[in-house]
Amino acid sequence: MLGHEWAAQLLATHIARRETRHAYLFTGPPGVGRRSLALRFAQALNCIHPPAPGLPCGACRPCAQIEKMQQSDLAVVQALDEDGIPKEGGSLKIDQIRDLQRGLSLSPYESKLRVALLLRFEEANANAQNAFLKTLEEPPEKAILLLTASASENLLPTISSRCEVLRLRPLPVAELEAALQSRWSLEPGEARRLAHLSGGRAGYALRLHNDPTELQRRQEWLEDLQRLLGQNRRERFSYAEHEFKEREALRRVLPVWLSFWRDVLLTACGSSAPLTNLDQAEGISRLAERMDAGIVRQRVSDLEQAVGRLDANVNARLLGEVLLLDWPRISIADSQA
Secondary structure (H helix, E strand, O other): OOOOHHHHHHHHHHHHOOOOOOEEEEEOOOOOOHHHHHHHHHHHHHOOOOOOOOOOOOOOHHHHHHHOOOOOOEEEEOOEOOOOOEOOOOEEOHHHHHHHHHHHOOOOOOOOOEEEEEOOHHHEOHHHHHHHHHHHHOOOOOEEEEEEEOOHHHOOHHHHOOOEEEEOOOOOHHHHHHHHHHOOOOOHHHHHHHHHHOOOOHHHHHHHHHOHHHHHHHHHHHHHHHHHOOOOHHHHHHHHHHHOOOHHHHHHHHHHHHHHHHHHHHHHOOOOOOOOOHHHHHHHHHHHHHOOHHHHHHHHHHHHHHHHHOOOOOOHHHHHHHHHHHOOOOOHHHHOO
């Protein structure tokens, strides 16, 4: 549990002392290791041959099955798309909570405890969260509830207050860079790039490393951003019409654009904080020289608000159009002069 040793030790101590809580909430940005830590905890709870109290062996049948999220006493609940397929950015609904409650009312099939893992619980609608509150208030015997979310503030206060909250934080970029080289044998240049791109989130860094197409798509979005700065309203409208037909497309591109504008803001303000997009440093520097820090700060604020609005019933294309029209127009030739 790279960077989360304190949390792993705390959970192991709870098991060893038989002081486990009925519900735990793991919070932090995506890719920081929330699910991995929750699964490791579930393994430790039901491990057949623990090498030490509170530690999973990782090799027994329950440990191997939980690693794949396919164990009979492990219920995984997460948001679904319209076709009922698990999807980040989907919706976790009340029917899923009711199905879970029926399962938790039964005794464990082959393990010591039933474990419910509710992923990205901030994607649960209000009805689902209220329905789950009853389970937290009257927890079933021989069951433990594990929730993950970006922040406890994104859930109903009555839910987070009934959980043991573990707030996970990204690693310092330099520490993750070193770990990517020593533990995963990445080349120094690649390790440095991914450590910065991920903002210290080991899980996200490894996902980028294992999926070159995601890195390529990210690069294309950053190129789109810089090209759009030099285009007129008609061209920006055309881009939004073509690229933002669905909310999911905007959900994927906004964090990438936000990381770029934050880098511009850091540079414009003379901050020593590490940049996210190291390979875009030249373009970031040129824009920072030409733009007032207040204007850049407003672009960052607009993007942060747009990310939040995606969870509301907004028109993705319209939201994208508004964002692009508010961007200043700086021609590529001028910005690279």
